[in-house]
Amino acid sequence: MQSLPLSKLNDFFAALAAKQALYLPVDNGGQAQFQPWKKGVKMSRALNTARSAKDFFFPQTENLVDFKMKGKNIEIIDPRTEKEDFVVFGVRACDARSFSILDKVFLADPVDTYYKSRREHGTIVSLACTRPEETCFCQTFGIDAAAPEGDVSAWMTEEELFLQANTEKGEKLLSDMAEFLTEAGSEKVEAQQEQTRAVMKKLPLANVSTEKFNDVDLMKVFNSPKWAELSSSCLGCGACTFVCPTCQCYDIRDFDTGNGVKRFRCWDSCMYSDFTKMAHGNPRLTQLERFRQRFMHKLVYFPNNNGGEYGCVGCGRCLAKCPISMNIVKVMKALEVE
Numbered sequence: 001m002q003s004l005p006l007s008k009l010n011d012f013f014a015a016l017a018a019k020q021a022l023y024l025p026v027d028n029g030g031q032a033q034f035q036p037w038k039k040g041v042k043m044s045r046a047l048n049t050a051r052s053a054k055d056f057f058f059p060q061t062e063n064l065v066d067f068k069m070k071g072k073n074i075e076i077i078d079p080r081t082e083k084e085d086f087v088v089f090g091v092r093a094c095d096a097r098s099f100s101i102l103d104k105v106f107l108a109d110p111v112d113t114y115y116k117s118r119r120e121h122g123t124i125v126s127l128a129c130t131r132p133e134e135t136c137f138c139q140t141f142g143i144d145a146a147a148p149e150g151d152v153s154a155w156m157t158e159e160e161l162f163l164q165a166n167t168e169k170g171e172k173l174l175s176d177m178a179e180f181l182t183e184a185g186s187e188k189v190e191a192q193q194e195q196t197r198a199v200m201k202k203l204p205l206a207n208v209s210t211e212k213f214n215d216v217d218l219m220k221v222f223n224s225p226k227w228a229e230l231s232s233s234c235l236g237c238g239a240c241t242f243v244c245p246t247c248q249c250y251d252i253r254d255f256d257t258g259n260g261v262k263r264f265r266c267w268d269s270c271m272y273s274d275f276t277k278m279a280h281g282n283p284r285l286t287q288l289e290r291f292r293q294r295f296m297h298k299l300v301y302f303p304n305n306n307g308g309e310y311g312c313v314g315c316g317r318c319l320a321k322c323p324i325s326m327n328i329v330k331v332m333k334a335l336e337v338e
Contacts, residue, residue, distance in 0.1 A: 002174060003184035004161045012161075012180045013037050013089075019176060020123075021086035023056070025049050034088065043090060047133050048315060052095045052245030053088050057118040058102060060242075060267050064114065064252070067261040080114065087173065089125040093148035094138045094315035096126040098245035100149075101313070104306050105248045114265075123169045126150030130196055135316030137205035137329065143313060145200060146193035155189045162189050208329055210310060212336045213299045221300060222292070226334050231291035233324045238269035240318035240327065241294070246311050249275070270294050295331045 004012055014037075016022050022037040025044040032046035034053060066077040099119075106115035126148035129136075138145055147153065151170035155162040162184060165171040174181060200206060213221075241247045251268040254261050268275055270293050276283060284290045302311035312328055319327045 001162055001164045001184050001186050001189065002181040004163065004180050004182075006156070006159055006161060008180060009043075009161060012177065013043075014039065015180065016087060016173075016177060021084055022089060023086065024089040034090075037089075047129065047131060047136075048092050048095070048317070050317075051243060052098060052315070052317070053091045053124070054095070054098060054102065054245045056086070056088055056122055057099070057115055058106070058248065058250075062114065062265050064263045064265050066263070069260070080117065083121070085121050085123070087123045087125060089127070089154075091124050091126045091148070091150060092129055092315070093126060093143050093145045094136075094313040095245050096124060096149040097138075097141070097143050097313045098315075099124070101246045101302075101306075101309065101311060102248060104309070123152070123173055124150040125152040125154055125163075125170075125173070128153070128155045128192070128196065130156070130192060132196070132200055132203060133316060134204050135319040136200070136203060136314065137208045137316065138314035139200055139206065140208045140210060140314050141310050141312060144197070146196040155192055157188055157192060160184075160188070162186075205314075205316075205329060208314075208332060209336070210299070210332070212332070213303070213310075214308075216300060218300055218304070221335060222296060224335060227288055227292045230326070230331055230334055231288040234271070234287055234291050234326055235324060236271045236273065236287055236290065237323065238271045239321045239323065241269040241271060242267060243317040243321050245313060245315055245317075246298075270297070295328060298328060299332065 013022060013024070017037045023034045024037055024041070025032040025046065026035040026041055027044045027046065028035065031050040032044040033049055033051065034055070035041065063079045066079055068075040068077065102115070103119070106112040107119070128148050129145040132145055136145070149166065151165070151167045152173060153164045153166060163174060163181065165174050241249070249268045249270055250265050252263060252265050254263050271290050273282065273290070275290065284293060298311040303309055319329060
């Protein structure tokens, strides 16, 4: 483990940004957002960003391919320009775990080369939590907020930043920044971890459990009468899907620019009435069916197909953002009592 005095943190960021693009959470309009580091930028001390670090690897919109047509000839143009290495600093444990879920989707055969390229160029420096909020429930999914995953794990005290490399990319980053770092013991980190874990045990959602969904009878949950009541107030606004670090649904559209065709990919939501709409119509005609699909995927379909790993990381964003206070925790608790 290595350490850095916080008095030298800005120098550390400047040197790191000189080697590759650096992004970190910054307060903006009352909430934290990942932004490029530049001189004078101050890192946010907020628990988490409004939107997750997923954006760096699976952006909300992206140009996939361009077509130029001349007579019967079609020229296919790859518009990708992501060639630079970059570092995302300050990713919390919940978001760091989300990459494991996204990797299972986008790196499975057939591999999504757009996502793969960004993952290869990106280095994740995670930051342990010290002040988890009442909406946090990452421990439900086996995530330790005090020991985040990532290429480098970091812990920040009042005076120091402690860093530990977990991957080859992480080792290279710390090696490149060796002039700022000194070898350190783990005593201060362990003390902070103990305090954070004690707080996590006292949170309102500390006892939320997935036990109900282990080896669950799929059809019993699917046909539960609870879905009607749970979905009745859902607005279908999609806010929960757009702040979720693990949602991966997207739509693809072609646009004729008058000088060729551009094919774009953009995030979509299973909560929308036109999601997966085809010539014959929509396979899920009611809000109940769409609502059920979202939570069945997180709690049943995804773990059944991925070795028991759930499609949620307990970041709490959907709890904070839903305008009618409906969220995955309420769904889990409602289905537990059956």
